[in-house]
Amino acid sequence: MPWLSYQKALNRALGDEMARDPAVFVLGEDVRVAVSNVTAGLLKRFGPDRVLDTPLSEQAFTGFATGAALLGRRPVIEFQIPALLYLAFEQIVNQAHKFSLMTGGQARVPVTYLVPGSGSKTGWAGQHSDHPYALFAHAGVKTVVPATPEDAYGLLVTAIRDDDPVVVFAPAAALGVRVDVDFDALAPVPLGVGRVHRHGEDVTVVAVGHLVHDALAVAEELAGEVSVEVFDPRTAYPFDWDGLAASVARTGRLVVVDDSNRMCGLAAEVLATAAERFDLLAPPVRVTRPDGAVVPFALALDHAVQPDRMQLTAAIQKVLKH
């Protein structure tokens, strides 16, 4: 079977959806030459009317996509840098997301906001290294953080077909992940349905995006002493609470590893819901970025604020002491 990289999976999903549905188009900065590679080949296949290079006007082109979506188009906006979402936050959270309710159900805004390279890219410093999925989950915008190439394909396809705005965060640290897959088996993945990547009996580790791979590596390292289940909700919002409940019912212990800031991050929500709903054998533990982290430039400092495998290992060992 052929190899498929995460990055190529995003590219393939875009191409397949643009071929399937003429309403789908891509816009963003440098998308025609495909600086991020995610839009490679699309200009040649679909022409300039469906691959729009925009001026550096994030607010305007995000609002523009809302207007096009109101008339039935399905825009996919590529944001070259995750922090550009802050510039467009009003247009996504306060406009696109609110149109359906505020118009009493008259409006649909099927826009996909794609961030190919979210989180630390190691060495890109404070304004290029955030991974702000928790912000959008908090606001109620559908938020996807795929971990694997096949999920990246399937979730991006679903995001494009969804009638609501969806933000798709492709973590920089996952873009190079490759799998050996049957291309014909690639399929849409529903939002809000998690995936157990590894079954285990002693502890459930929740992770999204690139951290799924760290969790799997730690699970393998610890295989002799502890049986770790790795649960990937795949979408931060809507979250697969039933899937997590089923996993925790088997293991009784919970660790969350989350590349968000600690305060009001995804892990905070998982722990809060666990405290309300689940019977745990031990207090749950989370591994996150520090409160209010600004990613510093120097590599050792950058790494120092990312959740890492040593912290995750320690967290797993901690919940097992009970």
Added chain:
Amino acid sequence: MAGLTAVRPAPDTDIGLYRTVRLIRRFEERAVELVRSGDIVGGIHPYTGQEAVAAGVCAALRGDDMITSTHRGHGHVLAKGADPARVLAELTGRATGLNRGRGGSMHAADFGLGILGANAIVGANGAITAGAAWAAMQEGRDQVAVSFFGDGAVNQGVLLEAMNLAALWRLPVLFVCENNGYATTLTVADAVAGTITGRGAAFGMPSVAVDGMDPRTVLGVAREAVDRARAGGGPSLVECLTYRFDAHHTWEHKARVRYRDDEEVHSGRQRDPVVIQGARLTAAERELVDAEVESTVDAAVAFALESPHPDPVGALDHLYATGMRARPGGGG
């Protein structure tokens, strides 16, 4: 009187323009009464004084053309043909409102009439308008999209970005600035460096300032810009010089914020679009229109106040177009 509504004058005739400005005026006056009586919560941003802009611009549009509006949007929505009864039902938060009571005064929308929503963030609608215009153009339709905004919006980056996109891609957009002299309480002199038409000219689009108190003048300029846009000539900016007769928002009626002296308000009200346009009709024509408008607004008030309130069980209905339900917030 019922028979009068059967023969509605064309909106771009003198009698039609008069009917629109008169309807908006009486609608707004009654809405202010409903704010005072507590039937409209949250207050409104009255459009009184600015009626000529909505009436003139919308009279230049086709039924399938599109508009986006502002926090002071009742006039635009009515001029584009929304049912006054359903607009008032929306303002009073009723299930029969345009937005099923989910939007209120600042978000009135009727997609079937090309009203893509009033918007409560100053300047945000320009980019949405540009996107809608682009999508229509891509589909080979010759619709025009109008973005209404006030003088306060001309210092919002997103609006200037949207003007750039519209001009760059020659989109069929009409940017209509209603310069009523104040962004809430801040004067144009204290807020705008350069000129408003200079903003449009900077992007290479035809930009003119017109008397925004005369519906016929506004119609003439808007028609030229709309025809140009429809023919592929790209966007234009029209600055309509107007005056807001009432408060920025009805909270001012109680708060007594002082930023315009009585003399200025008195003098600003001297040029009244309803009077200016009314002078072009015979007394008999005016009486006929006034009576029809009065009966329309009476019926709208009755419809709104008799309409059911929405069921709180469905407070978050339509949160997601897909019907996805949010987790409830209660602690049970």
